[in-house]
Amino acid sequence: MQRYIILSASVIMQMCLGATYSWSVYVQPLKESTGLLQGPVQLPFTLFYFAFPFTMIFSGQWLPRLGPRRCAVAGGLIFGCGWLVAGWGHVHFGLTVLGVGLLAGIGVGLAYIVPIATCIRWFPDHKGLVTGIAVAGFGGGAALVSQIGAWLMNVHGATPFETFRLLGIAFMVLVAAAGWCMQNPPGAYLAAGRSLPWRQIVAQPRFRILYLAMVCGLAAGFAVNANLKELYVGGGLTAGVTAVGAFAIANATGRIVWGWCFDRFKGQGAVSVNLVMQAAVLILSPWILVSEAGLLLFAVLTGFNYGGVLVLYASNVAHIWGPPAVGQIYGLLFSANIPAALAPLAAGLIFDATGSFVPALTGIAILMVVAAMLFRTTVRQEQLTPFSEKS
Numbered sequence: 001m002q003r004y005i006i007l008s009a010s011v012i013m014q015m016c017l018g019a020t021y022s023w024s025v026y027v028q029p030l031k032e033s034t035g036l037l038q039g040p041v042q043l044p045f046t047l048f049y050f051a052f053p054f055t056m057i058f059s060g061q062w063l064p065r066l067g068p069r070r071c072a073v074a075g076g077l078i079f080g081c082g083w084l085v086a087g088w089g090h091v092h093f094g095l096t097v098l099g100v101g102l103l104a105g106i107g108v109g110l111a112y113i114v115p116i117a118t119c120i121r122w123f124p125d126h127k128g129l130v131t132g133i134a135v136a137g138f139g140g141g142a143a144l145v146s147q148i149g150a151w152l153m154n155v156h157g158a159t160p161f162e163t164f165r166l167l168g169i170a171f172m173v174l175v176a177a178a179g180w181c182m183q184n185p186p187g188a189y190l191a192a193g194r195s196l197p198w199r200q201i202v203a204q205p206r207f208r209i210l211y212l213a214m215v216c217g218l219a220a221g222f223a224v225n226a227n228l229k230e231l232y233v234g235g236g237l238t239a240g241v242t243a244v245g246a247f248a249i250a251n252a253t254g255r256i257v258w259g260w261c262f263d264r265f266k267g268q269g270a271v272s273v274n275l276v277m278q279a280a281v282l283i284l285s286p287w288i289l290v291s292e293a294g295l296l297l298f299a300v301l302t303g304f305n306y307g308g309v310l311v312l313y314a315s316n317v318a319h320i321w322g323p324p325a326v327g328q329i330y331g332l333l334f335s336a337n338i339p340a341a342l343a344p345l346a347a348g349l350i351f352d353a354t355g356s357f358v359p360a361l362t363g364i365a366i367l368m369v370v371a372a373m374l375f376r377t378t379v380r381q382e383q384l385t386p387f388s389e390k391s
Contacts, residue, residue: 003122009181010115010134013072015141016175017079017108019167020048020100022146029153029160034093044086047101048108053337055109060331061198064324068114068182075111076175079104083168090161099164111175112138113334117327118182120318125263127323128270128315132259135310139252143245201329206320209378211336213271213371214313218340220278220364221251221306223357224299226344231285231357232295239292246296247303254307261308262315271312275372278305279365286358 023045030041063071082103089096115134123130145167152158152166201207224231228243262270281288281301288294317330347360 003119003185006122006181006183007119007130007133009178010119011137013076013111013115013175013178014134014137015144016076016171016178017112018138018141019083019145019171020045020104020108021139021142022149023100025146025149026160026163030089030093030096033090033159033161036093040093043097044100047097048105049341050338051102051105052108052112053335055106056113056331056334058331059110060113060328060334062110063113063117063327063331068118068184069180072111072114072179072182073176075107075109075114076179077107077172078110079107079175080168080170080172082107083164083171085168087161087163087165087168089164090159096161096164099168111179113327113331114179114182116314116330117323118184120314120323120326122185124323127318128259128262128311129256130259131314132256132311135314136252136255136307138310139248139255139307143248143252198332201332205378207329207333209371209375210271210313210316211333213275213375214309214333214336215340216364216368216371217275217278217306217309218336219343220282220361220368221302221309222340223343223347223360223364224282224302225306227347227351227357228295228299230351231298232289232292234291239295243295243299247299247306250300250303251307254304255311256307257304258308259311259315262312269376270308271316272372272376274305274308274312275368275375278302279368279372281305282361282365282368285361 023042027041030036034041059071059075082099082105084099085103086096086099089099116131119130119134120127149163149167152163153160158166225244225247228247232239258270258274281298285298288298313333314326314330317333318326321329343364347357350360351357
């Protein structure tokens with residue numbers, strides 16, 4: 001039963017850690033209470049997106065030495081503390097930027113990798129599925145926290161800053177308690193201290209092509225999600241909001257389904273399939289985005305494929321380098337979020353210049369097809385086998 005307790009704790013952790021993705025709920029109340037414009041109010045979310053993946057580069061190195069419990073509890077306390085600090089933003093909005101952006105980003109960067117690396121060790125025959133279940137909580141948690149935050153503000157009249165403080169206390173308790181459950185299975189401690197030089201990892205063609213593929217997959221999801229309301233010019237506000245919700249639900253569902261596919265079809269080909277499927281949807285966007293129903297379909301398809309990105313690469317790392325290396329190598333691979341985060345900006349600039357998102361989506365689709373071909377070629381050339389079988 002212990003591994004199922006750990007899996008349940010992992011879902012609880014991820015649901016809390018995904019709270020920052022509910023930021024859009026607080027944007028308008030923050031603008032009204034502070035008098036700030038749209039851009040400055042988005043600073044906490046933007047900083048979070050850089051602090052989170054940047055911290056994971058180092059947290060993956062620390063995990064083998066500190067162990068999953070210490071990393072998870074420390075990350076949870078810092079994350080919750082960040083939201084508490086954000087609650088003092090009524091004194092100066094810079095505290096909200098510091099709290100939700102920097103501190104919470106560091107906290108998530110410390111804790112996020114722990115449930116993935118730990119669950120893969122406890123369920124070695126279901127790497128993809130348990131990874132999908134764990135990270136599905138990250139997407140689903142945003143939907144739950146957004147409802148709680150809206151309820152506190154709309155029903156109980158709480159200010160955004162009072163809401164941040166209440167959520168911060170809850171996050172400190174829940175994530176720290178769930179993190180306390182994190183531990184490796186018996187016997188795993190022998191491999192827990194192994195660490196590979198990062199230059200040796202980056203020098204491997206299989207890592208570099210995984211990195212390129214992940215950048216492309218993330219870029220597609222970011223570009224669509226950030227601009228979803230504007231992709232169909234004939235849609236109203238209701239259609240846009242519905243599409244955003246559909247993207248989120250499909251994203252969470254896709255994480256579980258793609259994880260199951262990884263286990264069912266033995267893995268590495270799933271990355272190429274995911275890339276090609278997403279590329280096909282993007283290329284067909286001019287013919288799909290012609291009605292509100294088409295916008296909803298486009299949101300579901302792209303959200304579903306994007307969900308696979310957060311599962312397939314962690315599972316591939318476990319398959320190629322072995323479960324003990326997941327924390328370190330996936331932590332380094334996760335930095336693909338940083339260049340991919342530029343995709344929404346690039347898509348917006350192209351839209352401003354051309355009046356259409358089609359060139360941007362088509363360009364990303366072409367990159368995804370190239371990445372899929374390179375990935376397949378690398379797999380055939382190296383005839384990859386799990387790290388444990390090579391050693």
